[in-house]
Structure formats: C-alpha cells, structure tokens
Amino acid sequence: MTYLNDHFDEKLDLSKIRDRGSKKWVAMMLPEHVRLIREYNDASKKEPRPQLDEWDLEEIQQLIEIAMKRNVEVEMKIWKNGEFIYQVGRITWVDLNKRVIEMEDIFQSFTLTFGEIVNVTIFE
Incomplete structure (x- = not known):
C-alpha cells in the first residue's frame, strides 16, 4: 500500500510552476478598477515637489x-x-x-x- 506522503519524499521542483502573477486577477476586474489601480501606482511613484525657501x-x-x-x-x-x-x-x-x-x-x-x-x- 502506498501512501500519499510517499510521493512527497521527492523534492518539489518549483521551476516548473509558471504563475502569471497579477495578470490572472486583471481578467476578473472591471476596466474602471484596472484604470484606478494603474493611476494609483503611477501617483505613488511620484515624488512631491520640494519646497524651496x-x-x-x-x-x-x-x-x-x-x-x-x-x-x-x-x-x-x-x-x-x-x-x-x-x-x-x-x-x-x-x-x-x-x-x-x-x-x-x-x-x-x-x-x-x-x-x-x-x-x-x-x-x-
């Protein structure tokens, strides 16, 4: 009798996993949400204008x-x-x-x- 744990004794090769990252979530969002997220990311990268005295x-x-x-x-x-x-x-x-x-x-x-x-x- 083989147990499920016997198959996990081998090392798991993570290089074969091809995750799509955040791309997989974009298909489930509305275009308005995607646009707002992109605007937020662009705004968060901006630096504030320095105040010169x-x-x-x-x-x-x-x-x-x-x-x-x-x-x-x-x-x-x-x-x-x-x-x-x-x-x-x-x-x-x-x-x-x-x-x-x-x-x-x-x-x-x-x-x-x-x-x-x-x-x-x-x-x-």
Missing part, C-alpha cells in the same frame, strides 16, 4: 551667475511631473522677463523655466 533660491541664483561668468558646465536638478530630471550643460542665456534659462550640451540646446529648477551643481 528664499535661501535656497538665493543659492541657486548665485550658482547660475557663477556658472555663466566662468562658462563652466552645470548640472540642473529639475522637478517635472512628480519626478526629478538631471540636465547637464552650459548656460548660454538667462531671460529674466520670460523666467527661462537656455542651456546646451554636446547634442542639443534646451530651455528650462525658473520654477522647475530645484538644485544647481557646478562642474569645475
């Missing part, structure tokens, strides 16, 4: 002025749509009326607004 803004302004005078590369830390983006290049123009900074790297030129800038680092 007047000292931080003054430091950013001074670093931009120094970088323009010395014509050196800078790294701009920018906050856009809940994520931080780093732009590296040389500052070519600052337009105080439009509140924009024009920069260029070896591939392209681009424009940043003052409100996007969170931090500036000078490379020397």
Whole structure:
C-alpha cells in the first residue's frame, strides 16, 4: 500500500510552476478598477515637489551667475511631473522677463523655466 506522503519524499521542483502573477486577477476586474489601480501606482511613484525657501533660491541664483561668468558646465536638478530630471550643460542665456534659462550640451540646446529648477551643481 502506498501512501500519499510517499510521493512527497521527492523534492518539489518549483521551476516548473509558471504563475502569471497579477495578470490572472486583471481578467476578473472591471476596466474602471484596472484604470484606478494603474493611476494609483503611477501617483505613488511620484515624488512631491520640494519646497524651496528664499535661501535656497538665493543659492541657486548665485550658482547660475557663477556658472555663466566662468562658462563652466552645470548640472540642473529639475522637478517635472512628480519626478526629478538631471540636465547637464552650459548656460548660454538667462531671460529674466520670460523666467527661462537656455542651456546646451554636446547634442542639443534646451530651455528650462525658473520654477522647475530645484538644485544647481557646478562642474569645475
């Protein structure tokens, strides 16, 4: 007589199990639920906009002025749509009326607004 436990003496090979993960639950959800879950996941990945005080803004302004005078590369830390983006290049123009900074790297030129800038680092 063989018992059920006799078959479990062999090692269980977990590599043969092919679980579909969360895909198997999507078929049982309404499209509205799926959309809300995706929106929630996207929102949870976003980082809040850092609050800069007047000292931080003054430091950013001074670093931009120094970088323009010395014509050196800078790294701009920018906050856009809940994520931080780093732009590296040389500052070519600052337009105080439009509140924009024009920069260029070896591939392209681009424009940043003052409100996007969170931090500036000078490379020397």
